[in-house]
Amino acid sequence: MGVIVEQFPLYVQGFLQTVRICILAAVGSLILGTILAAFRVSPVPPLRAVGAAWVTVFRNTPLAVVLFAVAFGLPELGINGSYFWFGVAGLTLYTAAFVCEAVRSGINSVSAGQAEAARAMGLTFSQSLSLIVLPQAFRTVVPPLGSVIIAMIKNSAIVGAFGVGGDLFAVGVQLTSAQGYAAAGVLTGVLLGYLILTIPAGIVLARLERKLAVAR
Amino acid sequence: MSSSVLYDIPGPQARRRTLISSLVAAVIVAVVIVLVVLRLAEQGQFSGEKWGPLVNPFDPSFAAVWNLLGQALVATLTAAGLTLVFSLVIGTIFAVTRVTASRSYRWLVVGVIELLRGVPVVIAIFFAARVLPEVGISLPILWYLVIGLTAYNSVIIAEIIRAGIASLPRGQSEAGYSLGLTRGQVLSTILLPQAFRVMLPALISQLVVIVKDTSLGFIISYEEFVRTANIIIQTLRNPIQTYIIVAIIFIAINYSLGKLAEYVERRLSRARTTAAAPTHAGAVDTGAAGGG
Amino acid sequence: MRLSHLTKVAAVAAALVLTATACGNQSSSLGSTGGAPPAAENVSFEAGTTMDKLNKAQALRVGTKFDQPLFGLKGLDGNPAGFDVEIAKIIGAKLGIPADKITYTEAPSAVREEVIEQGRVDMVVATYTINAKRKERISFAGPYYIAGQDLMVAKDDTTITGPESLRAANAKVCSVAGSTPSEKIKEYIDPANLVLFDVYSKCADALRTGQVQAVTTDNVILLGLVDSSQGAFKLVGQQFTQEPYGIGIPKGDVKFCEFINTTLQEAAADGSYEAAWKNTAGKVSPQAPSLPPADACS
Numbered sequence: 001m002g003v004i005v006e007q008f009p010l011y012v013q014g015f016l017q018t019v020r021i022c023i024l025a026a027v028g029s030l031i032l033g034t035i036l037a038a039f040r041v042s043p044v045p046p047l048r049a050v051g052a053a054w055v056t057v058f059r060n061t062p063l064a065v066v067l068f069a070v071a072f073g074l075p076e077l078g079i080n081g082s083y084f085w086f087g088v089a090g091l092t093l094y095t096a097a098f099v100c101e102a103v104r105s106g107i108n109s110v111s112a113g114q115a116e117a118a119r120a121m122g123l124t125f126s127q128s129l130s131l132i133v134l135p136q137a138f139r140t141v142v143p144p145l146g147s148v149i150i151a152m153i154k155n156s157a158i159v160g161a162f163g164v165g166g167d168l169f170a171v172g173v174q175l176t177s178a179q180g181y182a183a184a185g186v187l188t189g190v191l192l193g194y195l196i197l198t199i200p201a202g203i204v205l206a207r208l209e210r211k212l213a214v215a216r
Numbered sequence: 217m218s219s220s221v222l223y224d225i226p227g228p229q230a231r232r233r234t235l236i237s238s239l240v241a242a243v244i245v246a247v248v249i250v251l252v253v254l255r256l257a258e259q260g261q262f263s264g265e266k267w268g269p270l271v272n273p274f275d276p277s278f279a280a281v282w283n284l285l286g287q288a289l290v291a292t293l294t295a296a297g298l299t300l301v302f303s304l305v306i307g308t309i310f311a312v313t314r315v316t317a318s319r320s321y322r323w324l325v326v327g328v329i330e331l332l333r334g335v336p337v338v339i340a341i342f343f344a345a346r347v348l349p350e351v352g353i354s355l356p357i358l359w360y361l362v363i364g365l366t367a368y369n370s371v372i373i374a375e376i377i378r379a380g381i382a383s384l385p386r387g388q389s390e391a392g393y394s395l396g397l398t399r400g401q402v403l404s405t406i407l408l409p410q411a412f413r414v415m416l417p418a419l420i421s422q423l424v425v426i427v428k429d430t431s432l433g434f435i436i437s438y439e440e441f442v443r444t445a446n447i448i449i450q451t452l453r454n455p456i457q458t459y460i461i462v463a464i465i466f467i468a469i470n471y472s473l474g475k476l477a478e479y480v481e482r483r484l485s486r487a488r489t490t491a492a493a494p495t496h497a498g499a500v501d502t503g504a505a506g507g508g
Numbered sequence: 509m510r511l512s513h514l515t516k517v518a519a520v521a522a523a524l525v526l527t528a529t530a531c532g533n534q535s536s537s538l539g540s541t542g543g544a545p546p547a548a549e550n551v552s553f554e555a556g557t558t559m560d561k562l563n564k565a566q567a568l569r570v571g572t573k574f575d576q577p578l579f580g581l582k583g584l585d586g587n588p589a590g591f592d593v594e595i596a597k598i599i600g601a602k603l604g605i606p607a608d609k610i611t612y613t614e615a616p617s618a619v620r621e622e623v624i625e626q627g628r629v630d631m632v633v634a635t636y637t638i639n640a641k642r643k644e645r646i647s648f649a650g651p652y653y654i655a656g657q658d659l660m661v662a663k664d665d666t667t668i669t670g671p672e673s674l675r676a677a678n679a680k681v682c683s684v685a686g687s688t689p690s691e692k693i694k695e696y697i698d699p700a701n702l703v704l705f706d707v708y709s710k711c712a713d714a715l716r717t718g719q720v721q722a723v724t725t726d727n728v729i730l731l732g733l734v735d736s737s738q739g740a741f742k743l744v745g746q747q748f749t750q751e752p753y754g755i756g757i758p759k760g761d762v763k764f765c766e767f768i769n770t771t772l773q774e775a776a777a778d779g780s781y782e783a784a785w786k787n788t789a790g791k792v793s794p795q796a797p798s799l800p801p802a803d804a805c806s
Contacts, residue, residue, distance in 0.1 A: 043234050046241040060424070060470035061463045062431035064442050069463065072455035076259045077252060083706050150334075157336035161435050169339065176346060176618065183346035191339060198334035269584075280584035354626045437574070437614050447582045450575060453736070 003181045004189040007171075014171035015193045021088055021156045021167060022197070026149055028092035033099025034134075040104050043125060051100065058097035063155055066094045067162045087159035091152065098148045106141030107133055139212060146205035153197050168193045256456075266454035270461050281448055288444035289465070295358060295430040295440065299365040300423055306366060307373030312403055314378060332371045338432050340364040345436040361433045369426055376418045380411030417481035424470045424477075431466075441465065545598060545780045547606040558757075558764040562630060563604045570596040571615030571623045571632035571756075577732035578789040579635050588612050592633040594784030595652055595755070595772075599631070602771040621645045624756050631768075632756035635728055638803065647761060648754030649768035651800050652781075656747030657689050658727035660734060662715065663742050668722055670746035671696040679721035682711035689725040692749060708733060716740060726751060735792045743793060752800060765805035772799055 004011065040051035058066065067090040074086065081089075110133050118128035138145075160169030172190035175181045256262065269277035314325045332340075341364030348360065384407060392402035412419075434442035445458045452458070553560035562568055572592050573580035579590040593612070600610045615623050615634045623629050624646045635655070638648045659681075661668050667677045674681060674697050681697055683690035685704040694702065703720050705711055711723040712733050723730065727747055734741045757764050775781040776799035785796040 044238045044241050046238055046245050050245060056471060057463070057467060060428075060467040060474070062428040062442070062466060064431045064434060065445075065459055065463050065466060068442065068445070068455070069459040072459065076261060076456060077255050154334075154336035157338045158432065161338050161342075161432075169336075169342075172339075172342070173618075183343075183350055187339065187343045187347060191335060191343070194336055194339065195331070195334045199330065202330065202334060277584055280586075284584065284586065349622055349626065354628075437616060447574065448584065450577070450581055451584050 003175060003185040004192075007175060007181075007189075010171050010175070011168070011189055011193060014166060014168040014190075015196075017167040018153075018156055018160070018169075018193065019197070021084075021091065021159055022153050024088045025091040025095060025152060025156065028088070029095035029099050029152065030145075032092060032096035034103050036096060036100035037103035037107065038129060040100065041107055041129070055097045055100055058094050059101070061094075063090065063094050063158050064162070066090045067159065071162075083162070087162055090162075091156060091159050095148065095152045095155070098151070099145065102141050102144040102148055103134075103137060105144065106137035109140045110136045142212060143205065143209040146201070146208065150198055150201050150205070153201065154194065157194065261456055266452070266457045269452050270454070270457055277452065281452070284444050284448060285441070285461075285465070288439060288441045291358075291433075291438065291444075292427065292430045292440045295361050295365070295433060295438070296423070296427045298358075298362045299369060299426050299430070302362065302366040303369040303373045303422075303426070304419075306370035308377060308408070310371060310374035311377040311381065312408075314374065315381060316399060316403065329371045329374060332367055333375075335368065337365065337368045337429050338435060340367045341432055342435060357433075357436050357438045360436055361430065361438050364432075365426060365429055368429075369422065372422060372425075373419065376415050376422065377408070377411050380415035380418075381407050383414055384410050413484065416484065417477040420473055420477035420480060424473045427469055427473070428466065545601045545775075545778075547601045548604045551602075551604040554763075557767075558630070558761055559603055559767050566605055566609050568596070568600045568603065568605045568610045568631075569613060569629045570600075570610055571613050571620065571629040572596065572634045573616065574612075574614045575616075576635055576728065577735050578792060579728060580633075582614075589788070591653070591785060591788040592635065594788055596631070596633045598775045598780055598784060599755075599768055599771050602767075602774070620756055624758055627758070630757075634756075636754055636756050637751045638754040642756075643806075645759060646756050647759050647765055647806065648803065649757055649765040649805065650754040650772065650802060651752035652755065652772050653753040653797055654747070654800050655726055655728050655751040655753055657692055657724060657749040658730055658747050659744040660712075660715065660723040660730040660741050661721065661744060663740055665721065665742075668744060670744060671748045674701075674722065677721065680719065681722045681724055682714050682720040683724050684708055684711070687725065693724050696748075712737065712741070731789055731792050745793075745795070752803075754803070760806075762805045769802040769805065772802065775799075 036051045036054055039047040040055070042048060067087065070090040070093070071083065071086045074081070074089070107129075114132055114136060115128055118132040123131065156167070157169045160167040161173075168190050172186050175186040176183045260266070264272070268275040269281045272278060310325065310329060314322065314329065317325050341361055344363040344367070345357065345360035348355065348363070381403075388406055388410065389402050392406045397405070430440050431442045433440040434446070437443055439447075441462045445455075445462050448458050449455045551563060553563055570593075572588055572590075574582040574588055576590065576592075580588045580592045581590050582588045596610060596612075597607045600607065613623065613629050615629065615632050617634075620632050620634055620636055621642060624632055631649075633652075636642075636648075637655070638651055642648070659668060659671065659674075668674060668679055671693070678701070679697070680701045680703055681693055682703045682705060683693060685706060690702065690704060703711075703714065705714070708723065708725060708729060711720065714720045715723050716737075722744075723733070723741075727743060730743055734743060755768055757768070772781065775784075781799055782796045786794075790796060
């Protein structure tokens with residue numbers, strides 16, 4: 001366990017890198033996922049097809065495969081970047097599918113009367129979706145969305161395993177493989193780093209869930 | 217049915233508008249696809265050299281490649297199957313302990329469950345593979361993968377089962393007690409069998425997560441699909457093509473499992489007309505999102 | 509872009525297989541392939557030695573890399589091939605074990621000591637640098653090859669002849685951020701001329717497009733990049749660090765160590781060492797190395 005104290009600065013760096021990856025991917029996938037959800041409930045069949053295809057592909061493919069495909073595929077399309085950005089991109093594309101499904105189930109949970117009232121007032125599809133349904137849906141989807149984001153934080157470790165330098169998982173690998181520290185101590189430190197992120201998030205989420213449940 | 221609530225049943229004008237926007241959207245989607253395809257073609261990504269070994273049975277490498285992929289499939293299914301069995305057993309124990317534990321140590325069970333839930337699967341696998349040998353437990357790598365996956369999935373399954381038990385009407389256990397059954401008997405003969413039934417769709421969905429997560433075996437060089445793909449790519453140098461094939465295999469397996477879950481759910485809800493209709497509890501969503 | 513594929517595969521695979529543990533499932537038998545000398549017949553060894561045990565068992569378990577081009581690279585037939593594998597076959601032959609009785613287990617860098625200590629393999633031949641820290645846990649026979657940091661340049665480059673020529677040529681040199689080679693090269697060039705990427709494949713791309721004039725890291729990695737460049741690159745061949753590759757065996761097995769060293773010397777004498785190189789890494793670097801003098805066994 002001494003390694004955690006000895007190499008504390010390295011752990012902090014890794015922790016911050018993980019947080020960076022998570023924030024970027026969380027913002028990206030929330031935006032992309034919401035757009036996809038809007039696609040899936042829109043009256044335009046081609047958009048619905050795009051949304052459905054996205055969800056089917058990315059929910060059924062392992063993140064590791066998505067990451068490899070992104071890192072090999074994007075350069076072929078002329079999009080070059082560092083492995084950091086490939087990692088963030090892969091995590092975003094993957095998580096967006098889960099965000100989409102969470103948001104869509106939220107939209108479906110908003111009672112029909114709300115949308116009907118909006119329509120009765122003459123709002124268009126995009127107006128009723130953005131002004132009436134989505135704001136309410138987002139409240140319902142906070143619990144599932146929170147679960148998605150917590151899962152994403154954990155999945156960010158796969159991005160580290162994939163070769164993005166400097167995140168928590170990479171620190172663990174570096175200390176065990178290159179510097180020869182015993183794995184038990186090193187990995188306990190890495191675990192603590194992730195638990196610092198996931199456990200409080202889980203507690204906050206549980207609180208939120210209870211609160212929203214009372215409000216309904 | 218909300219999608220139809222969000223907009224009126226379209227009249228002639230709206231139908232025309234929808235048609236126009238459909239066309240526009242279709243054209244945009246088509247253009248994007250064509251651009252991507254053209255770009256890939258320009259890079260020689262559709263050459264027979266890259267695709268042949270994967271799709272052309274007459275290619276000299278075809279048999280070798282599919283032999284490797286077949287072994288990868290066996291490796292993946294073995295790991296997934298073992299994980300499912302162990303997770304079910306340990307998950308049930310967790311769920312039962314959590315339900316029956318006296319308050320004095322329930323916090324401990326809950327603590328362990330919450331702790332394991334917060335651990336990234338990939339770290340659990342890595343931890344098993346690196347720490348167990350350090351303490352003198354040396355196993356074939358398959359088992360490190362199974363142990364890592366089980367650590368995570370058993371607590372998810374425990375939550376699914378607990379939600380299943382909670383969804384049963386109180387009358388079930390009350391009836392059991394009134395017959396003079398003990399707590400353990402009520403659980404094992406009345407509650408658990410029903411909980412499993414109610415939660416069968418959720419358990420099948422969790423299997424999708426397990427199948428996906430076996431891909432993380434590549435980190436400890438377990439030769440599942442990702443590691444195998446890397447080995448194929450070393451020789452054939454066709455990463456995009458190989459990963460597309462691997463992704464298609466995963467989608468085929470998992471999509472079928474998903475459909476199976478839906479089918480089971482439909483059958484169950486048809487068969488059951490009691491109050492406790494199967495619901496998608498929070499635990500189910502969490503599980504589905506946990507995939508790697 | 510073609511190049512970026514090839515090199516990226518090697519680089520990503522190397523980055524990815526962070527660690528591994530060997531096991532029976534991973535092994536594969538090698539069919540007889542050309543190059544390896546035929547197994548010695550009617551050999552006998554002093555009773556109780558490792559050699560005797562292996563000979564009697566007629567089986568040899570070797571840990572090697574599965575993703576190191578030219579040294580140990582697993583092919584579509586499921587068998588690894590390369591210089592390390594050929595060295596293992598030479599040793600197997602002297603033990604009286606034919607090539608098809610040798611089983612290979614993946615031994616990535618992180619677990620090489622572990623697989624020896626746990627007795628999962630009889631020896632490890634896996635681009636394995638001899639150093640004091642590793643000797644605390646295992647013993648090394650050999651070395652059988654001296655690797656070292658080298659420079660990779662364009663095929664037609666004649667101005668860069670070694671690290672000392674870099675400054676005069678005002679050459680930009682590429683390496684991977686945070687790596688030991690990237691630190692070492694700073695002795696030879698201005699820091700401003702050092703270009704750092706996250707993987708070597710990008711260095712290879714940069715060299716191909718002329719953004720840098722040289723790429724530096726261990727010659728073994730560079731050989732893999734040259735191999736996949738389809739003739740666009742070459743090695744300068746002036747190694748400026750020394751990484752002796754040894755054969756890892758259980759700690760303190762002096763007799764086995766001495767047997768391997770003798771075998772290597774005989775192989776160098778009868779040309780099978782050179783043939784092993786010619787059939788593998790020699791395709792990229794035709795100049796066969798000469799067998800380095802063996803270290804004392806302990």
